[in-house]
Amino acid sequence: MRAIGLIGGLSWESTVIYYQIINQRVRERLGGSHSADSLIWSVDYTTVEDLIFADRWDEVSALLADAGRKLQSLGAGVLLVCSNTFSRVSDDVARAASVPVLHIADAVGAAVRDRGMRRVGLLGTRFTMEQPFYRDRLAAHGFDVLVPGREQRELVHRVIFDELVRGVLRESSRDAFARIIAGLAARGAEGVILGCTEIELLISEKDTPVPLLPSARLHAEAAAGFALSG
Structure with a gap:
């Protein structure tokens, strides 16, 4: 089994999902009391949040690349940036x-492709929904990506940074996200990507009219499968 190196703290609330899912999948595959060989380098989220809002992505890159090198030096055989925005x-x-x-976008894209979906919605931070680094990577898997309108994008972005990364879960925000997802479904989305790892803490398929693709869970499952493959 390869040791999995997680670059986490982006935020730590969603890094917990990674650790839990990876270990669950390893135990399911190997049985008994097995768990994953894993390492976590958890950054101070305020530090990187300040950098992205100041558009200092070069410094983010240097910080996370250094975390990756440290994990590798400790024995990690595969690395994950545990975030959509920071991907x-x-x-x-x-x-x-x-x-x-x-x-992470490749893990999500493979899941969309495996389900035969041709058009999906995307929720995430404004960076993820509006910039090409994520949407283009998804589109390379052969399907169309829809995002909400500007005001709805702003609402989603605000809830992520003002609430979810701080561990705040509000019913009113869950209802707002459900309405946005229903609007994407009305535009032809066959499913909706939860393209911020914290969103799956807030909403699940019982709240929505279409299937959800939870990015953190899919990324973690891909990591467990890769680690066990040799």
Whole structure:
């Protein structure tokens, strides 16, 4: 089994999902009391949040690449940037490492493709919904990506940064997200990607008219499968 290196703290609330799902999948595959060989480098979220809002992505890249190198030096055989927004620098992390880096958008894209969906909605931070680094990577898997209108994008972005990354879960926000997802479904989305790892803490398929694709869970499952593959 390869040791999995998690670059987490992006935020730590969703890094918990990664640790839980990876260990659950390893135990399911191997049985008994098995768990994953894993390492976590958890960054101070305020530090990186300040950098992205100041558009200092080069510094984010350097910080996360350094975390990847440290995890590799400790024995990680595969790396994950545990975030959709911060996957903007995943390729930089990969260039700094000599072990594979599993991109979250590829894990999500493979799941969409496996389900035969041709058009999906995307919720996430404004960076993820509006910038090409994530949407283009998804589109390369062969399906169309829809995002909400501007005001709805702003609402989703605000809830993520003002509530979810701080561990705040509000019923009013859950209802708002459900309405936004219903609107994407009305526009033809066959499913909706929860393209911020914290969103799956707030909402689930019981709240929505279409299937959800939870990015943190899919990324973690891909990591467990890769680690067990040899």
